[in-house]
Amino acid sequence: MRLSAGLCISLMAIGCGSSDGSPQIQCPKGLRAVWLTEPVDGKGGVAECQAPLPPVDMDNGLLKPFPALNRPAGSLNSPERIELGRLLFFDPVLSGDNSISCAHCHHPDRGFADGLDFSVGIRGQRTGRSAPTVWNSAFNKEQFWDGRATTLEEQAKGPIQSPVEMDQKPAELVSELKKIPAYVEQFDRAFGGQGGSAVTFDNIAAAIATFERTIISASSAFDRFAAGDTSALSPSARNGLKLFRSVSTRCFECHGLPNFANQDYKIIGVPNVKDPTKYDADLGRGAISMDAGYNFAFKIPTLRNIEKTAPYMHNGIYHTLEEVMDFYAKGGGHDLMVPNLDDKIRKFDLSMSDRADLVAFMKSLTDESLTPEIPAQVPSGLPVLRSFK
Numbered sequence: 001m002r003l004s005a006g007l008c009i010s011l012m013a014i015g016c017g018s019s020d021g022s023p024q025i026q027c028p029k030g031l032r033a034v035w036l037t038e039p040v041d042g043k044g045g046v047a048e049c050q051a052p053l054p055p056v057d058m059d060n061g062l063l064k065p066f067p068a069l070n071r072p073a074g075s076l077n078s079p080e081r082i083e084l085g086r087l088l089f090f091d092p093v094l095s096g097d098n099s100i101s102c103a104h105c106h107h108p109d110r111g112f113a114d115g116l117d118f119s120v121g122i123r124g125q126r127t128g129r130s131a132p133t134v135w136n137s138a139f140n141k142e143q144f145w146d147g148r149a150t151t152l153e154e155q156a157k158g159p160i161q162s163p164v165e166m167d168q169k170p171a172e173l174v175s176e177l178k179k180i181p182a183y184v185e186q187f188d189r190a191f192g193g194q195g196g197s198a199v200t201f202d203n204i205a206a207a208i209a210t211f212e213r214t215i216i217s218a219s220s221a222f223d224r225f226a227a228g229d230t231s232a233l234s235p236s237a238r239n240g241l242k243l244f245r246s247v248s249t250r251c252f253e254c255h256g257l258p259n260f261a262n263q264d265y266k267i268i269g270v271p272n273v274k275d276p277t278k279y280d281a282d283l284g285r286g287a288i289s290m291d292a293g294y295n296f297a298f299k300i301p302t303l304r305n306i307e308k309t310a311p312y313m314h315n316g317i318y319h320t321l322e323e324v325m326d327f328y329a330k331g332g333g334h335d336l337m338v339p340n341l342d343d344k345i346r347k348f349d350l351s352m353s354d355r356a357d358l359v360a361f362m363k364s365l366t367d368e369s370l371t372p373e374i375p376a377q378v379p380s381g382l383p384v385l386r387s388f389k
């Protein structure tokens, strides 16, 4: 006999099948309930919430399946963990002086970045790099501009403890959260604890990472075009797509389908912000890999929602996509003599109308339909950064 849908919801993520076999858990708007483990004879299945991804049912060179989400063993995208992660992401209680949340540097109003050349952390401190977007970071094999974290779980622990970002001690954060009954209750429910036993630093990171795995952008005008709706792109954006895939610009070879990103680190020679006649001295991947061949290499970032995440590059040097186009057209860091410049970075001719078309194409990659709701309040009672205006 099947349990009633109401009872199923209260049983955490242990889903119960409906008459058509689909799981009956209640997912946040836009997400689908799917079986992580199918039930046997209608019993024992585990369900979770996932962002829908475009079906790949034909091969026209533009549709490519998204890779599996990067998630550690034991992760579960249950509604309870997603909701807890959402509250933690917007809660300044995560920082040492209760002043700043993840959303202060990754805000939905700024494409889950912050609109700054260099992010500003606790006590007004300037961080060393520009904040990348969280959109589709769940597909990254490695996190950060230099890939120094592998999972979102591991990544989330970084900014919380970083003295220039949130400057918080894990043990202090755990004891603060244990004093907030709503958090105690939600951690225990989401992770199966008792009397606050589930309030741990690992679970804080796990809940935030679970929430981030729902911040997925995959149904832009480009995606409709790729699926066969030719009217989804303007003639200008269509020409931009052609240019983007051309052997002269070679954009496509690095910013590849379907995420317009790549799991590799490349040297393109971004200039120094203070003296643009020199290349930026940030070693990037080189400092992590200890391989001098990677000096000045950075992760190839996603271009999805790129319209929303100015300024651009790891140092935020470009404030518009037009400036980015000018940089590439003149051969990237070619004239700056950056060592080991990638051989795909070469000068190309770019008329004003080609430039506008490439920018129109990049803007066709905007899709914020799965933007989560910003909580009106968080369990700590601290003020939520509701808007970034």
Ligand code: HEC
Pocket: 089, 094, 100, 101, 102, 103, 104, 105, 106, 119, 120, 121, 122, 127, 128, 129, 130, 131, 132, 133, 134, 137, 140, 142, 143, 144, 145, 146, 152, 155, 156, 157, 159, 160, 164, 165, 166, 208
């Ligand atoms: C003070 C601003 C600031 C705060 C607060 C902050 N971040 Fe970041 N975040 C950054 C910057 C800057 C980077 C890039 C750092 C680097 O690459 O070295 C980054 C990188 C990331 C990335 C990697 C994305 C990618 O594509 O590589 C993720 C994910 C992320 N942050 C999530 C979070 C979460 C979750 C929190 C809260 C626990 C948080 N951030 C708090 C500024 C911030």
Ligand code: HEC
Pocket: 132, 244, 249, 250, 251, 252, 253, 254, 255, 265, 266, 267, 268, 270, 297, 298, 299, 300, 301, 302, 303, 306, 309, 311, 312, 313, 314, 315, 321, 324, 325, 328, 342, 344, 345, 358
């Ligand atoms: C050799 C690989 C490569 C090629 C080819 C390439 N890119 Fe990039 N792109 C990168 C890397 C690496 C970065 C990040 C560099 C940094 O921050 O220092 C980047 C950054 C960007 C950014 C800024 C992203 C952000 O979030 O700040 C945009 C926009 C962009 N590229 C568009 C293009 C376009 C358009 C083309 C073709 C004209 C192109 N790229 C060709 C590797 C490449």
